[in-house]
Amino acid sequence: MLNFDLSNGYEVLRIICGLFMLPNAIAKLRNPEPSIAFFEAAGFPRPNFFVYFTASFEIIIGIALAIGIWASYAAWLTTAFMFTAALVDYKVHKTWLWTKGGCEYPLFWGICALIVALNI
Numbered sequence: 001m002l003n004f005d006l007s008n009g010y011e012v013l014r015i016i017c018g019l020f021m022l023p024n025a026i027a028k029l030r031n032p033e034p035s036i037a038f039f040e041a042a043g044f045p046r047p048n049f050f051v052y053f054t055a056s057f058e059i060i061i062g063i064a065l066a067i068g069i070w071a072s073y074a075a076w077l078t079t080a081f082m083f084t085a086a087l088v089d090y091k092v093h094k095t096w097l098w099t100k101g102g103c104e105y106p107l108f109w110g111i112c113a114l115i116v117a118l119n120i
Contacts, residue, residue, distance in 0.1 A: 010115070010116060013112055013115060014066075014068065014071055015066050017065050018064065018074070025054075025055040025059045025062065028054065032048070032052075035051040036048055036051055042088050061074050061077055061078055061081070065116070071116070071120050072117060075113050075114075078116075079114045082106045082107070082113055083106075083110040085106035085110075086103035086106040086107040089102055089105075089106055
C-alpha cells in the first residue's frame with residue numbers, strides 16, 4: 001500500500017531518497033562520458049554497461065522509493081548501492097570531500113536509505 005503520510009519523517013525521508021536518485025541517473029544518460037571515465041578509473045570491466053546499468057537501477061529504485069512500491073526492499077537495495085558507490089568513490093578519488101569526487105555524498109545517502117530501511 002502506498003504511503004504518503006507527510007507528517008511521518010521516515011516517509012518524507014523515503015520520498016526524498018527516491019527523488020534524489022533521479023537527477024543522478026538523468027545526468028548519466030544525458031552525458032555518459034564522465035561516468036564511463038569514472039568506471040574505467042575504478043577498474044570496472046565494460047564501463048559503458050555499468051553506466052547504463054547504474055542509471056537504470058537509480059531510476060527504478062528511485063521511483064520505487066518515491067512512490068512507496070516495495071519500499072523496504074528498495075531502501076535496502078539503495079543502502080547497499082550507495083555504500084558500494086562510497087567505497088568506489090573513495091578508491092578512485094582518495095578523498096572524503098564530495099566537492100572533490102569523494103565518498104561523502106553517497107555515504108550520506110546510504111545512511112539516509114539505511115534509516116528508511118530500518119523504519120519502514
